[in-house]
Amino acid sequence: MNAITPASAERLVRVPLGERAYDILIGPGLIAGAGREIAARLKGRKAAIITDENVAPLYLGALVASLEAADIQASSLVLPAGEKTKSFEHLITVCDAVLTARVERNDAVIALGGGVIGDLSGFAAGIVRRGVRFVQVPTSLLSQVDSSVGGKTGINTHHGKNLVGVFHQPDLVLADTDVLNTLSEREFRAGYAEVAKYGLIDKPDFFAWLEANWKDVFAGGAARIEAIAASCQAKSDVVVADERENGARALLNLGHTFGHALEAATAYDSRRLVHGEGVAIGMVLAHEFSARLNLASPDDAKRVETHLKAVGLPTRMGDIPGELPPAEVLMDAIAQDKKVKSGKLTFILTHGIGQSFVADDVPSSEVLSFLKEKHP
Amino acid sequence: MNAITPASAERLVRVPLGERAYDILIGPGLIAGAGREIAARLKGRKAAIITDENVAPLYLGALVASLEAADIQASSLVLPAGEKTKSFEHLITVCDAVLTARVERNDAVIALGGGVIGDLSGFAAGIVRRGVRFVQVPTSLLSQVDSSVGGKTGINTHHGKNLVGVFHQPDLVLADTDVLNTLSEREFRAGYAEVAKYGLIDKPDFFAWLEANWKDVFAGGAARIEAIAASCQAKSDVVVADERENGARALLNLGHTFGHALEAATAYDSRRLVHGEGVAIGMVLAHEFSARLNLASPDDAKRVETHLKAVGLPTRMGDIPGELPPAEVLMDAIAQDKKVKSGKLTFILTHGIGQSFVADDVPSSEVLSFLKEKHP
Ligand SMILES: NC(=O)c1ccc[n+]([C@@H]2O[C@H](COP(=O)([O-])OP(=O)(O)OC[C@H]3O[C@@H](n4cnc5c(N)ncnc54)[C@H](O)[C@@H]3O)[C@@H](O)[C@H]2O)c1
Ligand SMILES: NC(=O)c1ccc[n+]([C@@H]2O[C@H](COP(=O)([O-])OP(=O)(O)OC[C@H]3O[C@@H](n4cnc5c(N)ncnc54)[C@H](O)[C@@H]3O)[C@@H](O)[C@H]2O)c1
Ligand SMILES: [Zn+2]
Ligand SMILES: [Zn+2]
Numbered sequence: 001m002n003a004i005t006p007a008s009a010e011r012l013v014r015v016p017l018g019e020r021a022y023d024i025l026i027g028p029g030l031i032a033g034a035g036r037e038i039a040a041r042l043k044g045r046k047a048a049i050i051t052d053e054n055v056a057p058l059y060l061g062a063l064v065a066s067l068e069a070a071d072i073q074a075s076s077l078v079l080p081a082g083e084k085t086k087s088f089e090h091l092i093t094v095c096d097a098v099l100t101a102r103v104e105r106n107d108a109v110i111a112l113g114g115g116v117i118g119d120l121s122g123f124a125a126g127i128v129r130r131g132v133r134f135v136q137v138p139t140s141l142l143s144q145v146d147s148s149v150g151g152k153t154g155i156n157t158h159h160g161k162n163l164v165g166v167f168h169q170p171d172l173v174l175a176d177t178d179v180l181n182t183l184s185e186r187e188f189r190a191g192y193a194e195v196a197k198y199g200l201i202d203k204p205d206f207f208a209w210l211e212a213n214w215k216d217v218f219a220g221g222a223a224r225i226e227a228i229a230a231s232c233q234a235k236s237d238v239v240v241a242d243e244r245e246n247g248a249r250a251l252l253n254l255g256h257t258f259g260h261a262l263e264a265a266t267a268y269d270s271r272r273l274v275h276g277e278g279v280a281i282g283m284v285l286a287h288e289f290s291a292r293l294n295l296a297s298p299d300d301a302k303r304v305e306t307h308l309k310a311v312g313l314p315t316r317m318g319d320i321p322g323e324l325p326p327a328e329v330l331m332d333a334i335a336q337d338k339k340v341k342s343g344k345l346t347f348i349l350t351h352g353i354g355q356s357f358v359a360d361d362v363p364s365s366e367v368l369s370f371l372k373e374k375h376p
Numbered sequence: 377m378n379a380i381t382p383a384s385a386e387r388l389v390r391v392p393l394g395e396r397a398y399d400i401l402i403g404p405g406l407i408a409g410a411g412r413e414i415a416a417r418l419k420g421r422k423a424a425i426i427t428d429e430n431v432a433p434l435y436l437g438a439l440v441a442s443l444e445a446a447d448i449q450a451s452s453l454v455l456p457a458g459e460k461t462k463s464f465e466h467l468i469t470v471c472d473a474v475l476t477a478r479v480e481r482n483d484a485v486i487a488l489g490g491g492v493i494g495d496l497s498g499f500a501a502g503i504v505r506r507g508v509r510f511v512q513v514p515t516s517l518l519s520q521v522d523s524s525v526g527g528k529t530g531i532n533t534h535h536g537k538n539l540v541g542v543f544h545q546p547d548l549v550l551a552d553t554d555v556l557n558t559l560s561e562r563e564f565r566a567g568y569a570e571v572a573k574y575g576l577i578d579k580p581d582f583f584a585w586l587e588a589n590w591k592d593v594f595a596g597g598a599a600r601i602e603a604i605a606a607s608c609q610a611k612s613d614v615v616v617a618d619e620r621e622n623g624a625r626a627l628l629n630l631g632h633t634f635g636h637a638l639e640a641a642t643a644y645d646s647r648r649l650v651h652g653e654g655v656a657i658g659m660v661l662a663h664e665f666s667a668r669l670n671l672a673s674p675d676d677a678k679r680v681e682t683h684l685k686a687v688g689l690p691t692r693m694g695d696i697p698g699e700l701p702p703a704e705v706l707m708d709a710i711a712q713d714k715k716v717k718s719g720k721l722t723f724i725l726t727h728g729i730g731q732s733f734v735a736d737d738v739p740s741s742e743v744l745s746f747l748k749e750k751h752p
Contacts, residue, residue, distance in 0.1 A: 088471075092464050099535040102712075127503070127540050130530065130621075154506065159475040164503050166542055245506075336478075 011229040015236045020169045024232050030176035031062050035070030044107030047074045048098045050121035051112040052081040075101040083268040086155045094124040108133040114140035115147035122153030126168030136173040141191025144175040145231035150239040190276025198234035201251050204354030250358045254348040255283030261333040265325050280313040290349045300352045318376035327371040387605040391612045396545045400608050406552035407438050411446030420483030423450045424474045426497035427488040428457040451477040459644040462531045470500040484509040490516035491523035498529030502544030512549040517567025520551040521607035526615040565688050566652025574610035577627050580730030626734045630724040631658030637709040641701050656689040666725045676728045694752035703747040
C-alpha cells in the first residue's frame with residue numbers, strides 16, 4: 001500500500017464473475033471518454049441515463065455529448081436527490097422512461113449519480129424486459145468504492161431499507177475521480193467510512209495506511225485513486241467469493257446492522273444522518289459490542305473511533321442531531337433488518353482491527369442491553 | 377404417446393437446471409398433500425399464499441390446512457381475478473404482504489391460481505429480499521402446462537405485456553389435476569391451445585395424438601394427466617436448453633406475437649379474448665403466414681385450424697367479439713413486443729406441423745400486408 005502510482009495513472013479492477021465479469025475503470029476525466037468505453041462493450045446503440053437533480057447540471061451534458069460522439073442514442077431522466085427516491089414510485093417512473101426510450105436487451109441503462117441513483121436504476125435495469133445491460137457512472141465516493149460494485153440493487157419500503165431488489169451486475173463501472181471535487185465535504189466523509197470499512201474487515205495494513213494518509217485521500221490525486229482502487233479490489237474479492245450473499249459477503253455489512261437501524265430511526269432524513277455516517281457510528285458500535293462480549297480489545301474500538309473522529313465523522317449515537325427513539329425501537333428495526341435468519345440475529349463482530357467475522361447466534365437480549373447502555 | 381398410464385398414477389417431471397433444479401408433480405388430490413411436499417423441500421417454516429377471488433373460496437382452505445398440518449405457518453392474500461392484476465400496483469401489494477408475513481430467504485411465496493397469480497407472485501418472490509423461495513400451485517390448465525414451469529415472471533405496463541419481470545425458478549410445482557374440474561370450459565380450452573402448441577413446435581406425433589384423443593383430455597382422467605405431463609416435459613426441455621431466452625426458448629412464442637397484439641387490441645378484456653384464445657388465433661395465423669411465404673403447405677394451416685376449431689377455440693380475428701383496430705395498430709403492437717431485436721422483427725415461423733423455427737429478419741411490410749388481408 002506504500003507504493004503510490006503516478007497521479008495521471010488510470011486504474012483498472014476486473015471483477016472476474018465468469019460470463020458476468022466486468023471492468024471498473026478508476027481515474028480522472030473518465031466521463032469525457034465514457035461513450036468510447038461503453039460503445040466498445042455494448043451491442044446495442046441506445047442508452048437511458050438516470051441521474052438526480054444535483055448531478056445533472058454538473059455532468060449530464062458531458063456524458064450525453066460523449067455518448068452521442070460514440071453514436072449511442074441517449075435519453076435522460078432527472079430524479080429528486082436523496083434516499084427517499086429509492087421507492088416503488090420512482091422505480092415505476094424509471095421503468096417507464098426506459099421502456100419509452102425503447103431500450104432493448106442489448107441496450108443499456110446508465111446510472112449517473114450516487115448510490116441512490118445506482119441502486120434504483122440497477123433495479124430497473126434488472127427487471128425491464130427481465131434484464132437489460134447496465135452501466136454505472138458513480139459520482140459519490142460511497143458509490144465509487146461500494147454500491148456500484150457487486151450487483152446488489154434495490155429500493156426501500158416502509159418495512160425497511162433495501163428490502164426489495166435484485167442481483168444485477170453492471171457491464172461496466174466508470175469511476176471518474178474528478179467529479180468528487182464537487183461532492184460536499186460531508187458526503188465525501190460519509191463515503192470514506194466505507195473505505196475504512198474494508199480495512200476493518202480484513203485488511204489491517206490498509207487501515208494503518210489510511211490512518212497515515214487520509215489527508216492525501218481527501219486532498220485528491222494519487223492517494224485518492226489508490227484508496228478507491230484498493231476499495232474496489234477488496235469489494236470485488238468478497239463479491240467473487242459469494243456473489244449472492246449466502247456467506248462471506250455478509251462481512252461487507254460490518255457496522256450496517258446498527259447503521260441501518262439508526263437510518264430508520266432518523267426516518268432517512270439526510271439532514272440528520274446519511275448512510276456512511278450511520279455506518280461510521282455502526283462500526284464503532286460493532287467494535288465496542290465485540291469488546292463487551294470479550295471478543296476484542298477495547299483498545300481496538302478506541303482506535304477505530306479516534307480515526308473516524310479525526311476525519312470528521314460522527315462516532316456516537318449522541319452525535320446525531322435531534323432525539324433518537326428508545327433502545328427498544330432501535331432493536332425492533334434490527335430484528336426486521338434482512339440479516340435475520342429463522343429468528344436468530346446475525347451480526348458482524350470482530351476479534352480486532354481487520355479481523356471481522358460473521359456471528360449467527362447473537363442473543364437479542366445482549367444487543368438490547370448494549371444499546372440501552374450506549375443510548376444518549 | 378399411445379401407452380396411457382393408469383388413472384391413479386401421479387406423474388413426476390424433473391426440470392434439471394443444476395442448483396435451480398426442481399420437481400413438477402402432476403396428479404389428482406395434490407393440494408391435500410401440499411404441506412408434506414413443501415415441508416420436505418423448504419428450510420424455512422413460513423409461507424405467504426397469494427391467490428385470487430375465484431380460486432380462494434374453492435381451494436385456499438384446503439391448502440392452508442395442509443400447510444398447517446405440516447407445521448408451516450401460512451398467511452394469505454386474495455387478489456382480484458384477471459389479467460389487470462398483473463400490474464405494478466398489485467406487485468406492491470404482494471411485496472407488502474410478503475414482508476408483513478416476515479417471509480425470509482428460506483421461506484416461501486406460494487402462488488395458488490392461474491398464470492396471472494403465478495406471474496405476479498413469482499415476480500414478488502424474485503425481488504423481496506432479492507429472492508425468496510417460490511412454490512407454484514397452478515390451478516388453470518394454462519398455468520399447469522405452461523406458465524408455472526420455466527421461471528419467467530412479470531407484470532404488464534401500458535407499453536405492453538410482461539415487459540417488466542425477472543427470471544425466478546420455482547422450487548416446486550404442484551399441478552393438482554382435480555382442480556381443473558371447476559375451471560370454466562372456456563378457460564380449459566384456452567389452456568388447451570398451449571398444449572397443442574407443444575405439438576406444433578416440434579412434436580408432430582403429439583399433435584396427432586391430440587387430434588385423436590382430445591375428447592379424453594377434456595373429460596379428465598389418464599389422458600388429461602398424460603397430456604399435462606407431456607406438455608411439462610416439452611416445456612422443461614426447451615427451458616433447460618435456453619434458460620434465459622437467448623435462443624431456442626423463443627420457439628415457445630409460437631403464435632404469441634400475433635396473440636399478444638390481439639390481447640393488446642382488446643385491452644386485455646377477458647370477456648372478449650383470453651391469452652390462450654389469442655394464442656390459438658395466433659398459431660393459425662403463424663401457419664398461414666408461413667404458407668404465404670412459401671415456407672409451409674397451406675394444408676398444414678388448414679389442419680391446425682380444423683383441430684383448434686373442433687375443440688371450440690377461436691381461430692380467426694373475426695371470431696373475436698367487437699371491433700378490432702386497423703391492421704396498422706396491430707402492427708405497432710407487434711413492433712413494441714419484446715421479441716424485437718435492433719429494429720428487426722423476430723417471428724416464429726414453420727415448415728409444417730411440428731417444424732417451427734425462429735426467423736430473425738421478417739420484413740414488417742410483409743407482416744402488415746398479411747394482417748390487412750386477414751383483417752375482418
Ligand atoms: N448496492 C450496494 O451494494 C450498496 C452499498 C452501499 C450503499 N448503498 C446505498 O447507497 C446509497 C447511498 O449512496 P450515496 O451516499 O452515494 O447517496 P446519494 O446517491 O444520495 O448521493 C449523496 C448526495 O451527493 C450528491 N452527489 C452525488 N455525486 C455528486 C457529485 N459528484 N457532486 C455533487 N453532488 C453529488 C447527490 O445528489 C446526493 O445529494 C444508500 O441508499 C445505500 O443503501 C448500496
Ligand atoms: N410465465 C410464463 O412463462 C407464462 C406462460 C404463458 C402464459 N403466461 C401468463 O399467464 C396468464 C394467463 O394464465 P391463466 O390463463 O391461468 O389466467 P388466469 O390466472 O387469469 O386464470 C384464468 C381464470 O380462471 C380462474 N381459475 C383459475 N383456476 C381455477 C380453478 N381451478 N377453478 C375455477 N376457476 C379458476 C381464474 O380466477 C381466472 O378467472 C397471462 O397473464 C399470461 O401472460 C405466463
Ligand atoms: Zn454501506
Ligand atoms: Zn402463452
